Amino acid sequence: MTEPAAMPAKTIQSSTFDGTLTLSGRLLIDTLLQLEGRGGHAAAEPFHSIDITDLSQMDTAGAWFLIDQKMRAARHNIALEIRGASQAQAQLIATVEKNMPPKDAAAAKPLSIADRFEVYGRKVVRALRMTVELTSFLGQVIATLGGIIRHPSRLRLTSVVHHCQEIGVSAVPIVALMAFLIGVVLAFQGSAQLRQFGAEVFVVDLIAISILRELGILLTAIIVAGRSGSAFTASIGSMKMREEIDAMRTLGLDPVTILVVPRVLALMLMLPALGFIADISGLVGGALMSWIDMGVSPAVFQTRLVNNTDVWHFSVGMIKAPFFALIIGIIGCYEGMKVGGDAESLGRLTSASVVLSIFMVIVMDALFSVFFAVVGV
Amino acid sequence: MTAVSDPIIRVRGLVTRFGTHTVHDGLDLDVKQGEIIGVVGGSGTGKSVLLRAIVGLLEPDAGQIEVFGQSVRSTSDAEFRALRRRWGVMFQDGALFSSLTVRQNVEAPMREQLALPDDLRETLAGIKVRMVGLPENAMAKYPSELSGGMRKRAGFARAIAMDPEIVFLDEPTAGLDPIGAAAFDILIKQLQASLGLTVFLVTHDLDSLHAICDRIAVLADQKVLAVGTMDDMMQVDHPWVHEYFHGPRARAALSSAQREGAQ
Numbered sequence: 001m002t003e004p005a006a007m008p009a010k011t012i013q014s015s016t017f018d019g020t021l022t023l024s025g026r027l028l029i030d031t032l033l034q035l036e037g038r039g040g041h042a043a044a045e046p047f048h049s050i051d052i053t054d055l056s057q058m059d060t061a062g063a064w065f066l067i068d069q070k071m072r073a074a075r076h077n078i079a080l081e082i083r084g085a086s087q088a089q090a091q092l093i094a095t096v097e098k099n100m101p102p103k104d105a106a107a108a109k110p111l112s113i114a115d116r117f118e119v120y121g122r123k124v125v126r127a128l129r130m131t132v133e134l135t136s137f138l139g140q141v142i143a144t145l146g147g148i149i150r151h152p153s154r155l156r157l158t159s160v161v162h163h164c165q166e167i168g169v170s171a172v173p174i175v176a177l178m179a180f181l182i183g184v185v186l187a188f189q190g191s192a193q194l195r196q197f198g199a200e201v202f203v204v205d206l207i208a209i210s211i212l213r214e215l216g217i218l219l220t221a222i223i224v225a226g227r228s229g230s231a232f233t234a235s236i237g238s239m240k241m242r243e244e245i246d247a248m249r250t251l252g253l254d255p256v257t258i259l260v261v262p263r264v265l266a267l268m269l270m271l272p273a274l275g276f277i278a279d280i281s282g283l284v285g286g287a288l289m290s291w292i293d294m295g296v297s298p299a300v301f302q303t304r305l306v307n308n309t310d311v312w313h314f315s316v317g318m319i320k321a322p323f324f325a326l327i328i329g330i331i332g333c334y335e336g337m338k339v340g341g342d343a344e345s346l347g348r349l350t351s352a353s354v355v356l357s358i359f360m361v362i363v364m365d366a367l368f369s370v371f372f373a374v375v376g377v
Numbered sequence: 378m379t380a381v382s383d384p385i386i387r388v389r390g391l392v393t394r395f396g397t398h399t400v401h402d403g404l405d406l407d408v409k410q411g412e413i414i415g416v417v418g419g420s421g422t423g424k425s426v427l428l429r430a431i432v433g434l435l436e437p438d439a440g441q442i443e444v445f446g447q448s449v450r451s452t453s454d455a456e457f458r459a460l461r462r463r464w465g466v467m468f469q470d471g472a473l474f475s476s477l478t479v480r481q482n483v484e485a486p487m488r489e490q491l492a493l494p495d496d497l498r499e500t501l502a503g504i505k506v507r508m509v510g511l512p513e514n515a516m517a518k519y520p521s522e523l524s525g526g527m528r529k530r531a532g533f534a535r536a537i538a539m540d541p542e543i544v545f546l547d548e549p550t551a552g553l554d555p556i557g558a559a560a561f562d563i564l565i566k567q568l569q570a571s572l573g574l575t576v577f578l579v580t581h582d583l584d585s586l587h588a589i590c591d592r593i594a595v596l597a598d599q600k601v602l603a604v605g606t607m608d609d610m611m612q613v614d615h616p617w618v619h620e621y622f623h624g625p626r627a628r629a630a631l632s633s634a635q636r637e638g639a640q
Binding site: 060 | 475476487491492493497500501503504505507508513519520521537539540567568570571572573
């Protein structure tokens, strides 16, 4: 069946005479299409026999072609005969014939309206189920945290410190730069608007309130969700994939204590710290731009900041930080635990984790706005 | 299948190194057309490395590898592509694309290399999937939903999707239960006979060696230490080869093979 070195021309010749199709050359997957047209023609006027004595090569696709012809002929009540098959060819034809897929297997039914509703319903149920699971995971983490407070020796301190380094210290440059630029942008845009009313000096209040109360912590949380939340999902997910989590359970180690709690705890410690750095950096950026753009000197900026901005604006920002941290940590770890055996779910859940935690952080921020408005700070 | 004297794979003076660690040092091997050759050797003797070098996944440091009389290393890209179409590789654990279903996995090589009509491609993929003994409902499943044995079968189906002349199988029966492994051996033998395949089989499975291999090549000391039939292997007095083919597991495999032969 195999030619040495040089491949002969990839051709198949066929001729029809007296109801007999004679094939010669190579009946292979490559050459089959040259014949397919003739196959279609044959449907109208089928052959009585196919002579394959002169075939030099035949593969599975070729065998399929012969069987397909046979089946077409059978529909016209003709018993098609395949002549001149060598022993190996006959064996191949028999193997393929035994394994022909059933005719209707290929056709997929188009979705009806009811099917579409069903798909939608399944999605809703899945989302609800996920909410329940996420809540129960949150409860599990809080319960484990409570246990650690009663028995502090269970806390993996080294792990917490390591994650503080990863989440917090390593993120300082990016968070500081981001907040600085936001301060610059706010000062620039704010002054352009306020100048129309001659109220340039209020730019200080604008920067202070927006950064301290909202933007500093919110943007930090978004950066941390993208940076650390995705890392949580990826690292826990790859452990899940390699059955490390199962190994832990069999060794009597609780994955929540060992993997989740240190990460969540480190995040809850570090996010307020990063938020604080973002606040300072944003104010510095704003002050610098106010000075350059409008000549508000740093001393004036400082005085106005201290006199006019209630310290509660800063507190509101800081109060939100641990809650954002909890959301990011829980979602990151939960999605990691959901990773299955395949590499694709790891990628899918990592991106889902980032999207969901950013979304939930913003929802939480909106709820806090309502809450603080009601309590009046 | 009569063996032709011209080898279908010819390896001469192969040298591969990873850093300072030499895996192969002047390795020679011939594979004849239409045979099933079993490559055995201890862990780390470079069985898989040899396979990867032959199929061009790994650049050896020296030596010649010819498949179908063409050098694998010094062909042009177009020639190599044509050459590559004439063999199929099944990796350990199948190496299926996890984002594609079994059917799509088997269709993948056809889709890339041929412009076939969709229905024909699907039919041919269906034949291949059934040939390797997978049930109809496995077609639409993703690799993560399959058992290890089914993944191996699907990997085999993908390897033979293009009707190659040589199939490289990397430990096809590793991790299968004895019944599944024996069934896989029979499958290899059957498809080898009906498709006229040459099979390059990297294995540790003594039962496979007894059951289906025409010849066995033993890798040790960075070389092919011995090549020959099972009977030849029993005569080799190298300590490792002796231990391998005369150890307790080898005796058990031999006696079960003889029982089967007697039946």
